[in-house]
Amino acid sequence: MDKEAPAVGIDVSKHKLDVALLVDGKVRSKSVKNSNAGYEELKIWITKQKVVLDECLVCMESTGVYSEPVALGLQALGLTVSIVNPARIKGFGQSELVRNKNDGIDAALIARYCAKMHPEPWQAAPPEQRRLRGLCDRLKALKDMRQQEENRLEAYGTASNTELEGHIQQHVSWLNSQIKQMEHDIDDQINRHPNLKRDADLMASIPGIGKATVAVMLGQVGDMHRFSSAKALAAHLGVSPRQRVSGTSVRGRTTMSRTGNRATRSALYMPAVVASHHNPVLRTFAERLRANGLPKKAVIGAVMRKLVHVMYAVVRSGVAFMPDYLEKRVRGQST
Incomplete structure (x- = not known):
């Protein structure tokens, strides 16, 4: 041995x-x-x-x-x-x-x-990706702080506490300026690196995907070419379906695996909501799922997974989103 x-x-x-x-x-x-x-x-x-x-x-x-x-x-x-x-x-x-x-x-x-x-050796992300990820994490932290302060502002407004309202409003104004600066730094980080800029432009061509989602995906995932397939990327992000079926007695509901990074799933949720109504391909996909009786949240989860497949396709092909081409493929895919 x-x-x-x-x-x-x-x-x-x-x-x-x-x-x-x-x-x-x-x-x-x-x-x-x-x-x-x-x-x-x-x-x-x-x-x-x-x-x-x-x-x-x-x-x-x-x-x-x-x-x-x-x-x-x-x-x-x-x-x-x-x-x-x-x-x-x-x-x-x-x-x-x-x-x-x-x-x-x-x-x-x-x-x-x-x-x-014998797990696979870890490969460090390029420095530009690590910096972008750090900037995105900081931006999210600033936005979370602003939301907390705005909640407090509403509470003190209800209590007519004008002194504390003014103090919190000053902090909110400062947070707004910091958020704006951080967003500028993120855009600058992407624009200064040709590989990031190329992938960002391709992903941004997909209806429903905005700059914030693009930045998180680039920071957390990096080069999508390292994944062998769209399914592998979806599994990495934790948006793949997880079945719970065994014999005749166990018939659990199929759920999202949620095994990947939470930040990427959070960043994909609202784009999936928007895409299910405004993306010509994914709107048809979502309507078919709703017609089949799938619950609202399950439909959004399926659209999140399909968005990942579309992002992988445009980045790997180097061709911007083309609804006429992708619509034929999505129609033929099962849920």
């Missing part, structure tokens, strides 16, 4: 990394700081365990803002890194009947998953 490659599982937190090195079925543990110095210390420690770095597999869960900087730092030191959906690690732990949970146990579980499953 072939000897398994050494595997490193890392449980990432804000200030430290809990590390488990799995070699020949034995686990060795270590904790280092979540910093460049900590990454270097980890590399030296792995080498001291007589592990060849080129043969070592490193795996961690996707933990938002914390996992990507760690992966970039370790890649820069020559380590092969995989970032895995936490649901996969959780499912693997359930298959092993793991009952306890702490940072060290989680790191060892991730190492065992890495050794058994």
